[in-house]
Amino acid sequence: MTSPRQTPSGAAFLLAQLGSHAAARFAERVGELGLTPPDVGLLRMIAGRPGRSQQSLAQDLGVVPSRVVALIDNLDRKGLVERRRSTEDRRNYELHLTDEARRVMGQMAAIGSAHEDDLLAALDPGERARLAELLERVAGQQGLTPGVHPGFRRMGNREAGPPA
Amino acid sequence: MTSPRQTPSGAAFLLAQLGSHAAARFAERVGELGLTPPDVGLLRMIAGRPGRSQQSLAQDLGVVPSRVVALIDNLDRKGLVERRRSTEDRRNYELHLTDEARRVMGQMAAIGSAHEDDLLAALDPGERARLAELLERVAGQQGLTPGVHPGFRRMGNREAGPPA
DNA sequence: TATTGTTATACTCTATAACTATA
DNA sequence: TATAGTTATAGAGTATAACAATA
Numbered sequence: 001m002t003s004p005r006q007t008p009s010g011a012a013f014l015l016a017q018l019g020s021h022a023a024a025r026f027a028e029r030v031g032e033l034g035l036t037p038p039d040v041g042l043l044r045m046i047a048g049r050p051g052r053s054q055q056s057l058a059q060d061l062g063v064v065p066s067r068v069v070a071l072i073d074n075l076d077r078k079g080l081v082e083r084r085r086s087t088e089d090r091r092n093y094e095l096h097l098t099d100e101a102r103r104v105m106g107q108m109a110a111i112g113s114a115h116e117d118d119l120l121a122a123l124d125p126g127e128r129a130r131l132a133e134l135l136e137r138v139a140g141q142q143g144l145t146p147g148v149h150p151g152f153r154r155m156g157n158r159e160a161g162p163p164a
Numbered sequence: 165m166t167s168p169r170q171t172p173s174g175a176a177f178l179l180a181q182l183g184s185h186a187a188a189r190f191a192e193r194v195g196e197l198g199l200t201p202p203d204v205g206l207l208r209m210i211a212g213r214p215g216r217s218q219q220s221l222a223q224d225l226g227v228v229p230s231r232v233v234a235l236i237d238n239l240d241r242k243g244l245v246e247r248r249r250s251t252e253d254r255r256n257y258e259l260h261l262t263d264e265a266r267r268v269m270g271q272m273a274a275i276g277s278a279h280e281d282d283l284l285a286a287l288d289p290g291e292r293a294r295l296a297e298l299l300e301r302v303a304g305q306q307g308l309t310p311g312v313h314p315g316f317r318r319m320g321n322r323e324a325g326p327p328a
Numbered sequence: 329t330a331t332t333g334t335t336a337t338a339c340t341c342t343a344t345a346a347c348t349a350t351a
Numbered sequence: 352t353a354t355a356g357t358t359a360t361a362g363a364g365t366a367t368a369a370c371a372a373t374a
Contacts, residue, residue, distance in 0.1 A: 010292070010296050011280065011283075011284055011292055011295050012186055012276075012280040012283045013276075013311075013313070014299040014303055015182050015183050015283070016183045016186040016190065016313060017183070017303060017312075018179050018183055018302060018303055018306070018308070019179050019180045019181070019183010019184055019187070020184075020187070021308055022176055022179045023183070023184070026176070026180065053355075053356095055355060055356085063342085064342080064344080065355075066358080067341090067342065069356065070341090070342090086355095089354090090349085090350060090351085090355095091350045091355040091356075092354085116175065119175075119176045119179070119302070122302050122304065123298065123301065123302065127298060128174070128175055130294070130298070131295070131298045131299075132174050132175040134291060134294065134298075135178040135179065135182055135295075136178060137286045138182060138283070138295075139178055139181060139185075141286035142182070142185060142286075144182070147177075149177070149180060149181050217332075217333090218333065219331085219333080228365080228366060228367080229332075230333085230335080230365090230366075230367085231364090231365065231366075232333090233333065234364085234365090253332085253374070254372085254374085255331065255332040255372070256332050257332085329374100331372100331373080332371100332372085332373080332374100333371090333372085333373105334370075334371075334372100335368100335369085335370075335371095336367100336369075337366100337369095338365100338366085338367085338368105339365085339366085339367105340363105341363085341364085342361100342364105343360100343362085343363105344360085344361085344362105345358100345359085345360085345361105346357100346358085346360095347358075348355100348356085348357075349356085350354080350356105351352100351353080351354075351355100
């Protein structure tokens with residue numbers, strides 16, 4: 001006979017599967033605002049600590065500084081973030097949101113609610129709370145930083161690519 | 165004062181965050197076996213229906229057939245899958261696992277258990293079951309196929325890349 | 329003509345390393 | 352010499368389109 005369980009492990013697989021799904025749906029939604037998920041994360045991080053440098057972002061995101069250049073370039077081109085030379089140390093920039101960015105973030109909040117609502121349509125409010133509570137405990141035990149999505153750095157594929 | 169909630173929505177965000185984390189940890193583990201997460205998914209799909217064609221995989225995975233070529237090339241080079249020309253319709257291949265692949269899948273089962281255990285260390289057995297039950301209902305309502313991870317096709321970035 | 333698999337090509341994402349300006 | 356940011360370059364992942372063999 002074949003293997004007893006076709007479906008993988010259990011909650012761990014469901015978590016990965018649903019997480020990927022949730023991320024994809026979220027990407028669709030914010031895409032309508034002209035944003036990518038990384039854009040959204042960056043905006044939130046800058047909003048949380050205005051004036052922070054690209055280096056500090058690179059550290060918190062776990063990516064290399066040159067990556068942040070491209071990321072911020074995106075937001076800059078969209079008119080959502082401003083680079084101001086620091087007057088104290090003219091090597092670095094102080095990153096600030098524009099008024100436009102603050103407007104966009106208002107829309108993001110609405111999008112977030114709708115997203116949550118659609119995603120968890122199968123659960124009633126009590127069940128959603130229980131789910132959130134369980135997930136929070138898992139996230140805490142796993143050492144995840146609240147509010148920081150680890151989807152920035154690609155998980156290294158330590159193997160060869162396609163043939164030719 | 166600033167926005168009342170720094171942390172995004174709630175369970176939806178936690179789901180995406182934990183899902184990404186779970187996937188990354190799983191990638192680490194199977195990497196020690198010389199496999200990538202796509203490898204694992206493919207092996208399971210072939211094991212579930214030996215002899216299936218690359219086209220059928222492409223459909224179930226939601227990727228383009230040329231992508232499957234590279235994916236199967238990988239497994240082929242590792243000696244885990246065999247392409248046998250179909251005798252009925254010599255256009256397509258029948259994909260089969262090798263003995264080595266079956267051995268590897270045994271190890272994968274052990275890895276899966278350890279992964280689940282580490283990931284959900286914060287929860288006792290009853291809580292794990294409750295979590296799985298909630299997640300299953302969400303996954304069902306969202307129309308996710310049991311056992312198929314949607315991480316194959318990259319979610320389209322419908323926006324410009326880095327500057328130059 | 330339609331279908332399975334393949335190759336050729338191009339585009340995006342991302343990291344590494346070299347470079348500029350400032351300290 | 353060390354640090355913030357940038358540019359140049361390269362590698363992996365993926366899709367589109369053109370192609371070969373078979374039906």
